[in-house]
Amino acid sequence: MDRVRQSAPQLAQIIPYDPKYIPAEAYMSANENPHDVDEDVRRAIERRIKNVELNRYPDPLANELRDAIAEANGLDRDWVLIGNGGDELLFDTALAWGGPGRTFLNMPPTFSVYEANARLLNTTVLEVPRDRENEYAIDEERVLELMSGPTSEVDFTIISNPNNPTGLMTSFEFLEKLLASTDALVMVDEAYFEFSRQTMRPHLEAHKNLVILRTFSKAFSLAGVRLGYILAHPEVIDEYKKVRQPYSVDAVSQAIGSVVYEHRSTFVPAIDEIISERDRMYEALRVIPGVMPYKSQSNWLLFKMTDAGQAWEALYEAGVLVRDFSSAPGLEGTLRVSVGTKEQNDRFLLCLRDFALRKQED
Ligand code: PMP
Secondary structure, three states: OOOOOOOOHHHHHOOOOOOOOOOOOEEOOOOOOOOOOOHHHHHHHHHHHHOOOOOOOOOOOOHHHHHHHHHHOOOOHHHEEEEOHHHHHHHHHHHHHOOOOOEEEEOOOOOHHHHHHHHHOOOEEEEOOOEHHHOOEOOHHHHHHHHOOOOOOOOEEEEEOOOOOOOOOOOHHHHHHHHHHOOOEEEEEOOOHHHHOOOOHHHOOOOOOEEEEEEOOOOOOOOOOOOEEEEEOHHHHHHHHHHOOOOOOOHHHHHHHHHHHHOHHHHHHHHHHHHHHHHHHHHHHHOOOOEEEOOOOOOEEEEEEOOHHHHHHHHHHOOEEOEEOOOOOOOOOEEEEEOOOHHHHHHHHHHHHHHHHHHHHO
């Protein structure tokens, strides 16, 4: 056959996710940890992987890692579910709480995958845009208005906390108020919580509708391995079990995750460095003419500048890859830089300063 039937109609509107990860010398675009897993942990991983039975299916629920995460969070294992990266669990959220006739409330600009998943599954998407003039704060009143009470049409929402790509946290006071006023599922995406060091975990038992998402891809340097997890009430976890792919987390990833989680305290010095570098970069960006950084509680900085698109080009020509949001809705004129090593951060700052000064002279 020289043709194929059309795919599902909702795909016509969908553009495949493109992380715009192109070759560079300094990768500062994907909010990864700039340091790979250290040698000691790597050797422990190698020893553990040697014993993995590759001919056998993995434990579908990754119970060894699940138990370790549960214990560290003061929970039983049935409050934890491991996924193939946070991304899989985000998709599972849309599968289990979205779909035709269901409604997702989005607060853009935020992680674009939330909306893409909802649309892919024919979920109605309601939008409450964040306030650009007020550090991209959520319009709390409007969200409460749309989500309060049992007759609200909203079935689920996801709040990135801190919000990627804008940087700041939503207050726990508001989140508690929201959780108490709605029976919709509220996912708090804490992919970057090791950098903000603030978590909704203490509120988990009080709210059956709260799901907390975490990942191994950022603080734990495992973006290449694909591991994430959720913490939620066991009845909620059971709904996720109905939609998930049974063997989505392979045996090798489970083994790597277990070793890394055992050694998680060894990642703290690098996390401390990222936090202090972030604050140093914020101050340095503030004094570059025409550049306006947003405050961040994570491992990146969003900044606004004139000629942001050209600045992205100049950085890329100098070997530095940052994320270009210069024409993204609600983010026009901004770029996002992930905190790198000290050397990468200096290189980025030097190059951006040069560009800004040249522009000033023009
Ligand atoms: N949530 C947010 C806010 C993110 O930025 C990311 C990664 N870009 C994820 C979830 C998913 O991360 P992963 O699939 O690597 O665990």
